[in-house]
Each structure stands twice: as C-alpha cells, then as structure tokens.
Amino acid sequence: MKGAAQVSDLISEIISSALYDGDYGSCISNRELVLGGVEVFDRVNVPLDYLEFLERFGFGELDSALYIEAGPIKYSVVAGCEVDAYRNMYVFAGTGSGVFYAFDAANDWSIVEIDPELNGADVLSEDFSSFIISQLKAVKGYVDWRAQQ
Structure with a gap:
C-alpha cells in the first residue's frame, strides 16, 4: 500500500495520545471474512490497498471521527x-x-462520502491509500487540538 510508513506513524500518534479512547488495532487477514458482505461478483475488484490496510493496520475505532x-x-x-x-x-x-x-462498486471502487442528512454521495478519492492518509491526518488534527484544550 502506498504511504504505509506514513499511515503507521499517524496511527501510532493517534492511539498513543493521552486522550485516546478507542479500540483500534485488530488486524484481519482472512479475506473471506473481510469480503463476507460483498457480492461474489464484486469481490475481484475490492481495492488491494484496502485489504492490505486491514491486514497490516487493522480496524476499529480510532476516534469518534x-x-x-x-x-x-x-x-x-x-x-x-x-x-x-x-x-x-x-x-x-x-x-x-x-x-x-x-x-462505489459501479464507479471503479472510488471512495464516496454519504451523509444521511444530505442526498447524494460525494466522491472523495479514487484510491484507498490517499483516502486513509487524508482521514488519518484529519483525525490526528482533532486529537492534537483536544490535547491543547
């Protein structure tokens, strides 16, 4: 996955913060389990960097964000x-x-944001690696802000 070292650093900084209150870090490498909620005909197109992320860095709550x-x-x-x-x-x-x-499986597995308060889905990124780095930077910003308060 692109930017794996940066992802690792950001996650470490988030979960080691004094006010961290999450359950992040359970890794999952069984792709059958990961893809259990994906239609069989869609499984071949699931982004590999996403699967690598779950294997290496895991899942769970990093922050309320x-x-x-x-x-x-x-x-x-x-x-x-x-x-x-x-x-x-x-x-x-x-x-x-x-x-x-x-x-969005119909749009080359691009990443969209769905806000239940609004109609429609906004495309955020074409690849998972770019998306997750952007999100982790934002979460780290929230964590840093709370630490300063």
Missing part, C-alpha cells in the same frame, strides 16, 4: 433499507456523527 469496519458492508444492510442511489455502495468506515465512507 473515524471508525473502520472489519470489511465492506452493503449500504442497504447498514441503512436497513434499499436506497436505489446507493445500491452499488459498500460502507467500510464512518464517523460518530453518522457520515459513512463507502466504496
């Missing part, structure tokens, strides 16, 4: 109903405020 699931889950399962606009979306992370991050 970012929770990473143990594998992608169809949006309809998370929402409890089918939403036509999101039928090809697999949620893999979210925030404490209810925002979801999902892979």
